[in-house]
Amino acid sequence: MKLLDCPVIGKRPISEFDYLGEVRIPPVNGDDATWADYVFNRSGEPGVLRERWYHRPTGRWFIVDRNTLTDEVIRFVDANEVRYEVPA
Amino acid sequence: MKYRLEPQSLEWINRSETLNFSLEGQTFSGFKGDSISSALLAGGQKLLGRSFKYHRPRSVLSMANHDVNALFQSGEATNIRGDVTPVDDGLALRACNVNGTLSNDRDSYIGLLSRFLPVGFYYKAFHKPKKFFPFWERLIREKAGLGEISTDWSATRQPKKYGFCDLLVIGGGASGMQAALSAADAGADVVLVDENPHIGGSLDYQLVNEPSAAAVRSQLKQRVVEHTNIRVLSGHYACGWYTDHYVPLVGPKGITKMRAAGVIMATGVMEQPSVFRNNDLPGVMLASAAQRLIARYAVKPGQRAVVLCANDEGYRAALDLIEAGVDVAAVVDLEWLDKRGDWAAQLQEKGVPVIEQSAIYEAKGKTSLKAVVVAPFDGRSCDSGQTRTIPCDLLLMSVGWAPAAQMLYQAGSKMAYDKKAQQILPQQLPKGIHACGRLNGAFTLEQRLADGERAAKEAVAELRGETVESDIGRFRDDRAHSHDWPIISHPKGKNFVDYDEDLQLKDLFNAAKEGFDNIELMKRFSTNGMGPSQGKHANMNGIRVLAEINHKSIDETGSTTARPMFHPVPVSALAGRRFRPERLTPMHSWHEANGAKMMEAGRWLRPEYYLPRTDVGTLPNAASGAVSASERQRVILQEVQAVRSSLGIIDVSTLGKIEVMGPDAGKLLDVVYTMKMSTIKQGMTRYALMVDDSGVIVDDGIVGRITEDRFYVTATTSHADAAFRTLSMKTQELGLDVRLVNRTGSLAALNLAGPVSRKLLSQLTNVNLSEDAFPYLGLREGTLCGYPVRLIRVGFVGELGYEIHMPADAALEIWKTLIEAGKPYGIRPFGVEAQRVLRLEKGHIIVGQDTDGLTNPFEANMGWAVPLASKPWFTGKPSLALLKERCQRKLIGFRLPQGFTGESNGELPKECHLLIENGEIAGRITSIAYSPTLGRVIGLAMVDLPLADQAKPLKARVDSGALITLEPCATPFYDADGTRQTADLTEVA
């Protein structure tokens, strides 16, 4: 089993986390094809992926840039960097 | 114990404690500390097992947990490895894979047929005709194989525990001990693990008589044991390497799951056999096996020996034999004496003849070694024209080593064949992984100690975050300790490459001829290395043979991946304790005391139905599970009828309960749920449907507004955590000013439902319950029995009803009070099953039962909950906008003919039974139950369009294959205009 080395809560086993996959921003004003691509297509290409992890015991979200090939966490990302707006 | 030697300086046995045990009924005795094999050998029992395929006589090979031809059974335990398993008083052993007894194995004739059993024979011979395969399979499984499994086993579990350290050093030999010490001296928190009961490694058997090693040994051991930074786990083996240095250490009491910051592998080398005719005869063993027998167990391995050498270590072993009183008839060296060092000189001084540039062409003997045939060897093959025969009962093989690099491979190390060492050596190691000692090509004691220190320095520097330039090759020996071709062909074969699987040299050649000339293919076709030892003494020779066949280098040939586990691990150790979280509601004790039959709902336990005590009579306790189907059905229907006619109460504490607060609370809920929540009036609730980006229904519940900036949200039992997670994720994604509190555990909830619910509740609460003051879908805060509660007018079961949300610690008291107050009205607690029937009568769906991972709201007839036009955005909206006109199926209601009970007039369909139209699947039943209210069986089915819109009968295929007719009908089945949800008993009556 793996560890996620988090600057806030320290090294924790990933069994304490839920993995929510890539951080993706919905194309709220895109056409149908763009939307379908957002909903259904994921890139499996190894490389740096910005992803969300949810730590259940603390109820905290973490956004990390992780190299999926080498498994290295490259950076912890501030949530403000990936904020988006939706039509209101 | 006639072959027991005088006490040896480092022996493991305790001569003051004699243990008696038996093999096939014959009594043996050994000492405490003996392994099964050593005690048997000491008692003169040379024959320890029969081989896998040909039932050939076998004995000791390695004494290092690789002797898979000396396997025993005792009681429930099977495949006990005799070479390492301690003997115990009263142990009654049988040999594995023997038809009869060890000495009289009725299946030993199979060896005579080996000519007719070429490699891949089973693949080729038994697959046609197909119908005979089970026959052949049974026969083969009986004749070939390992121990018998007792199906009458008793369950055992061994606790597991987590361990942590800075550096895990695997292997307690010279280099491992030195590495542990150097790292510990530098301040690292070190765990030193060794599979043997005592640390010391080869120092204690290979160098046991070496004067120069004595001081080193005692100093290392003492310092290791006394060092406060070192924890020693002897008797434990590292069974595999997993990501982030997670290494399970298997010991006699279970597994320690060690998490290290770095690992130093000092796992050493595994001695490899020479391949020649009859190299499997009892009496032929690895030189290190004989050294282990002598030094650890004080067992004399034979009387007259020949030692086959291709390195210095063989000469050391020959000297050890002489010390142990074994007559060494000759040393046969595959190469030249002038390549050898001190030990060879010492041996010559003792007058032992050395036969240079020669090999063992053949071993002779029927059930044990009687003589060896020696022939000149040119490095590739023997000259069979110039043989000489030397009588002996012991032949030691000291022709080379293979690294115990299994975990290095698992960690992703780059390995390469080193021609100077004639050994595969680590080339580039991943972060946190270090290797030292013989595994790394450091062979002399000085080299091993220096290499251990080097590895420790590099490991500690790395732990400190310093950049480390590894000097991994610095202390490697410049002389080879392995021969590149210790393999002698013989026209009559029986020269085994893999003892586990009885593979002969020709089998590998034949496999290659048939095209399986890639290492992975050859392994699988020939099964080389696939036996219980996982090729620990077969893979290296297998690679050498394949390289030779293909005229390729060892590196080009490659090697197969050694996967965990390193040794077989008992299932009881892997299982560990049983940790299965179980969550109970505050009313659980009441449920159990009142006949509830509990069922699992995720982690929760919920009442499925109740067998009231008055009904139970002489019936066994409902909780014991001994309830007949008809009895179950009867009480469920009673529960349904109680709700419809008067009053029922159900524990719904398992619902997700989330407080959503803050200026942006409405905005968040508008994004997460399909319907507009920001417009809910204070004190009202709205149905809440959650879909994902693709428009698929994932959850439903209600949203209620407490104050302007405060909402209360419920979610389904199974989706409660996920709903909270989604809300918190969206809060973060959109940067909203919202606070969330998951109150699922701290609040309990119940649903009081039935026409008299208002009347009962009004006696106990300060909330005005009149229809005008507290309408359907309303939400009120107040007190009940003196506790703060929230009351919600809900309609899931289709009657006047109140969901009561209350503090968990008050819930049991409130529940009991309601039950007591409800007695005059015949209040009945109801379970999940009755609730399913009640909501089905109303046509309400259950997310996850009537919907699946593809169902969108339009298919579930919930287009009304999808305000595409009026809401600018919600999660999944673009998908639903596209899906609205592209539905492919639809949820419809159906019923069975009046009087269809599933007994005399056909089989009752079940949930998930398929609907068939023109022989094709056209849908499935998602819910079905007998409705006591309607007096017939009703249900919901997901049906392909356009079939769903036609009012014609549908056919469901039941278990027997019969087709049962379903009549489509409108939903709700019951109270279509919903009058009962607002009506008191008096009003409807």
Next chain:
Amino acid sequence: MTGLMSNLNLTCRDRLRGYLLTGPGSQAAITAAGLPLPEAVLSAVESDGALVARTGSDEYMAYIADPQLLPTYDWCFPRADRVFALKGKRWIELMAQVCQYDFRQMQPGDWLMASVVGVNCWLYLEANGALLIGFDSGYDHYMSDTFSTLLSELGDIESNEGDAQ
């Protein structure tokens, strides 16, 4: 639930009532109630009859034995936690079987939120050496069963050499 007193001892802190305070006014409410205020996120402080942990930028969990200290605040929610107190020289050994955390590094006053035998828990090491383990009371039955089994096994056996703690 006790093993040998010297080795391990488990009691319940039934007097502690848990509350969750969230939102911009939470800090003021804690202070006004006379409760101690932890500074760093995921840290905790204790004072007479109260333990307060900071679980978010403006979120606190307060465990109060003295009802007088209860904060008056709109967004203060009672929790339904069960709180175990584990004490004894073998507590680290016991925790090694139930939680993937190196408790050797835990210092008195440390606050930890982790999974213990699959249940989300908060843990706090008191100055007196007792480890508090708090969790949703719905798991009380499961946790009590699990811990009592471990206590009976570990409580009366002396540590054996070679065990990695």
